[in-house]
Amino acid sequence: MTYEEVIFYFVAALVIAGALGVVVAKNIIHSALFLILALMAVAALFILLAAEFLAIVQVMVYGGAVTILILFAMMLTRVRDLPAPRDGAQKPFAALAAIAFGITSTIAVTSTQFPGESDKINVIAFDSVSDALFTVWALPFEIASLVLIVALMGAIILARGEEGE
């Protein structure tokens, strides 16, 4: 085993552990903390894939913004007097569906021979990514920023509430 593989398996174990923690933890605050673990491990995976730009974006957007937003929402929607919602009845079916999907996609992935497959990770230069983003992909980029501002304005209007409330 090369050192790359050792790092990969370590990071993959962190990702899976964090993700399992998110979906099985009883306390939803623990779920949010496990989510941070899983997302940061995914950022490490991006570095392993030589996509440093995305790893930095991942740490800033998910580690900085999304998890904090989720923790805020949890604290604002916590009911102390009532018991936490029971999620019992559909658990076995959910597990069955998820395992079936996992097995199917794993078989599909391992039995496919991808065209033009190289056996190593090709390093994609940071500056060529930004060049492409602002030339070839400039229009989708602008549309994405429009989507962001519309969504955030909608979020503010929704969460603010009506007059006199």
Add this chain to the structure above:
Amino acid sequence: MIPINNFLVLSSVLFSIGMYGVLARRNAVLILMSVELMLQAVSINFITFAAYLDPENFTGIIFAVFVIVIAAAEVGLALAIVLRLFRNRQTANVDEADLMKW
């Protein structure tokens, strides 16, 4: 050298875990977190394909940027809806959000 299948299998496992979370949990915020996991799995797939199969055009990297943008917008909007739901119904349980059920 890490074979491409390692990354793809990891991402399908991650997607399955997120799928289980979406189907099994009843808390709206938890469902959102599981959706985040599924989106992460998709991003891993995109970047893997860009790094292994398409290093000249690296479309996958660009797509992963857009996935992250849309995920951020989705989280902001969905959490606002959850807050609204909580203010009106005093619950974050998706089973109790049945006002539009006919």
